[in-house]
Amino acid sequence: MSPARQLKVLQKTDFDRLLLWLDPNPEHAGELYEKIRWRLIAILASRGCCVPEELADETIDRVARRVTDIEATYTGDKSLYFLGVMNNVHHEYLKRPRLAELAPPPDDSVAKEQTYLCLDKCIEKLTPHAREVIEQYYAADRRAKINLRKRIATALGISNSNLRLRALRIRAKLQVCIERCLEASQTAR
Amino acid sequence: MITNLHQPKFSDAAIRRFLLGQLRGNDLSAFERALFCDSSLEQRTRLEEIALADDYATRRLRDKNLNAFIQTFRFTAARRNQIEVSMSLNECFAPRAEAHRAEKSLTFKHPVWRWALAAMILIMLFATVWLVMKEPQMVKVPRRFLHSNAPVTPTPEVAHHAEHATEPGAHRDELPPAPSHEAALDVIVLDSAVSAENAPTVTLATLSDKCHLQLMLDGTSSATFLAELMTSRGELVYSQELTTAAGENRISFDVSRERLVGGDYQVRLTREPDGNLKTYYLRVR
Numbered sequence: 001m002s003p004a005r006q007l008k009v010l011q012k013t014d015f016d017r018l019l020l021w022l023d024p025n026p027e028h029a030g031e032l033y034e035k036i037r038w039r040l041i042a043i044l045a046s047r048g049c050c051v052p053e054e055l056a057d058e059t060i061d062r063v064a065r066r067v068t069d070i071e072a073t074y075t076g077d078k079s080l081y082f083l084g085v086m087n088n089v090h091h092e093y094l095k096r097p098r099l100a101e102l103a104p105p106p107d108d109s110v111a112k113e114q115t116y117l118c119l120d121k122c123i124e125k126l127t128p129h130a131r132e133v134i135e136q137y138y139a140a141d142r143r144a145k146i147n148l149r150k151r152i153a154t155a156l157g158i159s160n161s162n163l164r165l166r167a168l169r170i171r172a173k174l175q176v177c178i179e180r181c182l183e184a185s186q187t188a189r
Numbered sequence: 190m191i192t193n194l195h196q197p198k199f200s201d202a203a204i205r206r207f208l209l210g211q212l213r214g215n216d217l218s219a220f221e222r223a224l225f226c227d228s229s230l231e232q233r234t235r236l237e238e239i240a241l242a243d244d245y246a247t248r249r250l251r252d253k254n255l256n257a258f259i260q261t262f263r264f265t266a267a268r269r270n271q272i273e274v275s276m277s278l279n280e281c282f283a284p285r286a287e288a289h290r291a292e293k294s295l296t297f298k299h300p301v302w303r304w305a306l307a308a309m310i311l312i313m314l315f316a317t318v319w320l321v322m323k324e325p326q327m328v329k330v331p332r333r334f335l336h337s338n339a340p341v342t343p344t345p346e347v348a349h350h351a352e353h354a355t356e357p358g359a360h361r362d363e364l365p366p367a368p369s370h371e372a373a374l375d376v377i378v379l380d381s382a383v384s385a386e387n388a389p390t391v392t393l394a395t396l397s398d399k400c401h402l403q404l405m406l407d408g409t410s411s412a413t414f415l416a417e418l419m420t421s422r423g424e425l426v427y428s429q430e431l432t433t434a435a436g437e438n439r440i441s442f443d444v445s446r447e448r449l450v451g452g453d454y455q456v457r458l459t460r461e462p463d464g465n466l467k468t469y470y471l472r473v474r
Contacts, residue, residue, distance in 0.1 A: 042224065046212065083222065123281075135282055178274055
């Protein structure tokens with residue numbers, strides 16, 4: 001077996017062990033893993049890191065490789081262990097010589113079109129009420145937005161802040177649906 | 190052992206500062222730790238992330254926040270996708286608002302109104318030419334079109350012809366001295382109760398470097414407003430944040446003369462933070 005293949009197999013084993021350490025239930029473990037990765041990325045981005053996803057994955061890899069050593073003795077919130085490792089990874093990143101600052105990739109018109117198509121599909125999947133809320137929430141222009149949102153909130157019998165929360169929750173569901181749709185379309189290509 | 194009992198509470202503003210990379214020191218450490226321990230904070234942060242993408246897509250982020258957004262927010266694929274979705278949502282639903290706005294400005298687009306307006310301009314032009322030819326000193330007449338709150342200057346008094354004038358037959362009208370506050374004549378008071386059809390007209394030729402607008406307000410309490418000068422088609426020409434002091438029933442909005450060309454305008458005045466909106470109409474010739 002080549003060293004590269006050996007490493008890959010090792011990582012797969014470590015990754016499975018990591019999930020098992022997080023939660024014996026594979027479904028819960030998967031959800032927890034996704035949450036931890038999102039938190040790591042959010043924190044690294046907030047610290048101004050240009051490659052937050054890369055460093056988050058590096059953090060998870062390191063934790064996965066150490067699970068064998070710590071699983072017997074570690075107590076407390078397991079997700080906090082990731083925060084400690086992430087601090088080290090970020091510290092090392094800051095010491096790296098800075099190459100040219102990475103700019104976000106340019107707009108991809110094909111991806112834009114695909115996002116639009118997925119948005120249409122996902123809006124269709126919403127309940128009529130949710131669709132109405134999201135349509136009205138995004139319909140008004142900048143100036144009229146505040147007034148319109150007040151009217152929608154009054155019509156729904158809820159406060160302005162609750163309307164915002166409701167619309168954002170629907171929007172979050174839309175986001176998940178769109179991401180899945182985009183993944184599916186990429187696989188189909 | 191970490192418990193949730195002593196988790197600090199974070200406001201939406203603090204979450205936004207975290208997402209924009211504006212939290213520092215102990216606040217940042219506390220937030221990062223809380224993000225790992227408090228799932229409700231994580232949920233709120235996810236929603237605020239979407240709200241930020243929305244604000245960016247609708248160009249509601251300004252100055253410091255916009256710079257911070259560009260520098261820290263867009264470096265993950267998921268967030269770039271969120272921005273894409275926000276933009277698509279706005280493109281998808283915004284046309285309704287545009288259509289609504291177009292309907293409102295239909296009065297100016299209707300051919301009958303256009304012809305009426307053209308006829309009115311022609312009549313005014315002929316009247317002006319006639320007046321100028323008849324009495325050259327009346328060139329200053331167009332200033333009277335301005336709806337001015339400037340102190341009324343005395344009407345020119347016709348000089349009495351001296352019975353023993355040295356130059357018999359000489360017609361000497363003594364014009365009043367020029368007003369000391371020349372700029373005050375450029376002040377135009379706008380009232381939101383006045384419709385677009387009855388909007389006051391400003392003549393560009395009579396303006397100095399600025400057009401001083403005064404927008405009448407309902408109340409006299411101190412407030413901050415966003416004033417936006419727009420064409421009748423809704424294109425933004427100029428905007429400015431304004432603040433009134435308590436006791437004032439009007440607010441000054443100065444627009445550089447260079448920004449104005451002949452046409453119909455509206456000033457939209459939005460009171461912050463309740464969003465109360467008033468529209469004032471104005472014509473520029």
